[in-house]
Amino acid sequence: MHAVTDELAPIDPTAFAQRYGPRALVAGGGVGLGAEYCRQIAATGIDLLIVDRDVAALDAIASEIRGGSTGVDVVTAAIDLGQPALQLLTALRAASEGLDIGLVVANAAWSPVGPFVDVELELHLTAIDVNCRAPVVLGHEFGRRMIRRGRGGLIFMSSLAAESGAAQVALYSATKAFDLVLAEGLWYELRDHGVDVVAIRPGSTRTPGWESSQPTQEFDGVMEPLDVVRDALAALGTTPSIAAGAANRAAEAFFRSLPRRDVIEMMSSITKDLVPAPH
């Protein structure tokens, strides 16, 4: 295992495709980190099943990849990942019928921003549906299928926010801690079946979701989706979970050396200024 501040070795695209092909399902693949997963996975030669609720975003990323040089096959499915779990399972099974899925990225997330008691309960519950229930459904269904086929990979998107509670995003941080702990347990359970699992903890990353909640766009240390996804693909099969980016790995090591109260204060001094995105 690498030290916390190490740069990760880049993937070998051919070996990656052999291990995690022939097709990847990217949940929440329309924009931001999800769209970047689609680009980088396609670049290894793995076909795609892209799932998102935003049809225009799905069409845009699918035509971008079809128009590129990878030659991969791209299928899209407009699915609301926040729908009740059994309906979601039915929709995912229909979308993936006849497709051999070797890699799943549970990327979609949604979050209200605001004081916990001021946000309507229904919105908190929607965040739990998208950020927790959907990854459970994806991990359960495709984990089983991957165990049967004897190989595969599952990537769960957590966050540096999983490190502690923080003002205005208490529920979001809790959902990302859920994703982290779920993935780490699955990493252990599935490894003897040839299935690699990893949880990725990005810090601030320039995506539509991130930009919609920032009080200002003037930031140092914001990562680009390209670099986060490059780390995520490199980390799969090497570690149960990791922060994206060497600077975030160093920051995380520092946080972990502090009393939790100090971490909550530090995180909240930033998140208290986040602005609610339109729902």
Ligand SMILES: NC(=O)c1ccc[n+]([C@@H]2O[C@H](COP(=O)([O-])OP(=O)(O)OC[C@H]3O[C@@H](n4cnc5c(N)ncnc54)[C@H](OP(=O)(O)O)[C@@H]3O)[C@@H](O)[C@H]2O)c1
């Ligand atoms: N960006 C960051 O700074 C950051 C930091 C730490 C962790 N992360 C994690 O990284 C992941 C991706 O983040 P991001 O910033 O790229 O997010 P984003 O810009 O908000 O994009 C998320 C994608 O998921 C889709 N999605 C949301 N709810 C959905 C639903 N109910 N059904 C289907 N699709 C849905 C979104 O569609 P719509 O556009 O229709 O909502 C969008 O295409 C998330 O798990 C997030 O928690 C991000």
